[in-house]
Amino acid sequence: MEFQGKVAFVTGAVTGIGLGIAQALGLAGMKLALAYRNEAHKEQAAAWFATQGLEAPLFVKLDVADRDQWVVAADAAEAHFGKIHVLVNNAGVSVFGPTDEASYADFDWIMGVNFGGCVNGQVTMIPRIKRHGEGGHIVNVASMAAFISGPQAGIYTASKFAVRGMTECLRYNLAPYGIGVSLMCPGLTRTNAWDSALKRPAEFSDSGFAPADRAELEQFGTGFDLGMDPFEVGEKTLAGMRANKGLILTHPEHGEDIREIYETTMAALPEGDxxxxxxxxxxxxxxxxxxxxxxxxxxxxxxx
Structure with missing residues (x-):
């Protein structure tokens, strides 16, 4: 579909990948409803759109794990713009630790945001996009962790595998309505995602992981400094949307991983009639x- 003039609702939209996607969509002529939680980050994002001479986004405060807040945010976006065409489920938390030590609270928090946030967005927004009959697009932002596992990312990986499976199936369901669906899996990106463990909500405080160590997390965060610029990720996401790609991969360095997964999977297939x-x-x-x-x-x- 042609996205110029259409309305996009983006979660986790005032920093990192969410902001990069919002910037790319704004420069492509889209009207934006941007969900956020941090006031300072919201002001910084608003300033960027102003300096570009773009229409000011509608900013809506939203905890993606809160279903009632989703309804309020969606109503606000529709009241402001009339309708919504694009949903980008981007908000998430990156929390790591040995899966065998994880508590129920660890699972409930990480799965509730990373997978549950996408579920809440879809359940809230898809009926609204269907209703106007003009088509649209859903982008669920996962991660290369939707393909690649590791010893420190069990719950995070589970959440991204879940988003991948749901998104691939949803693409079949929404094709008859002219609504495209894309799974976007970025690799290492220059964001502040490394500090998620420092923002853990009190209701999920009963963790099985060791207490968050700021110095250790800051050292881990230096790896993110080497990542792709979020705006480049946003531009690649928009290009994938325009091509209606079911899978959008942004980082070419993962060819070795994908090849190993393919070869291991094929080798596991038994022979027989x-x-x-x-x-x-x-x-x-x-x-x-x-x-x-x-x-x-x-x-x-x-x-x-």
Whole structure:
């Protein structure tokens, strides 16, 4: 779809990747509702749009894990702009620690923001985008952790795998409505995401991880300083939206990882004869997926 003049709602939008995406969308002529939590960061973001001579965004305060706040924010955006065409679910927390030591509070917080925030955005916004019938686009920002696991990122990785699976399926569901869906998986980006553990809400304080050590986190954060500029990530995201790509990858350095995942997966497939009945079911599934991607509505009856 043509995005100029359309309205985008972006979460986590006043710093980092969210701001980079918002800047790219604004420069492409979109009207913006930007969700935020930090007042100082909001003012800095507002100043950037003013210096560019762009229309001032509507800023809405939002905790993406709070469903009631989502309704208030969506109502405000619709009241201001009339309708919403694009949803970018970007807000998230980056918290690390050994998965075997994690508490329920660790899981509830990280999954509630990273996966639950996307769920809340979709449930709130998709009916509104369908209602005006002009089409639109959903971008769920995950991470290369949606493909790559590691010993310090179990819950974070689980949340990003969940976002990946949900987004890939949602693309089939929304194609009949002219609503594109993209999973955007950035790699290392120059953001302040490393300090998430220092902002842990009190209701999730019962952590199984060691207490956050600011000096250790600041050292970890030096790696983020080497990352891609968030605006470049935003430009690549916009290009992927324009091409209606189901998967948007922004960092070329992960080819080795993707190749290893592919080769390991193929090597795990056993050899052997497959009964015709099972082959038939898998053919039906593939055909249904292709039809859904082309805009057909698929029911359970199409799978057997």
């Amino acid at each position: 497959v009964p015709e009945g099972r082959l038939h079911i898998e053919r039906l599934r593939r055909e249904a997926n292709r039809a859904a991607a082309a805009g057909a509505k698929i029911g359970l009856g199409d799978l057997t």
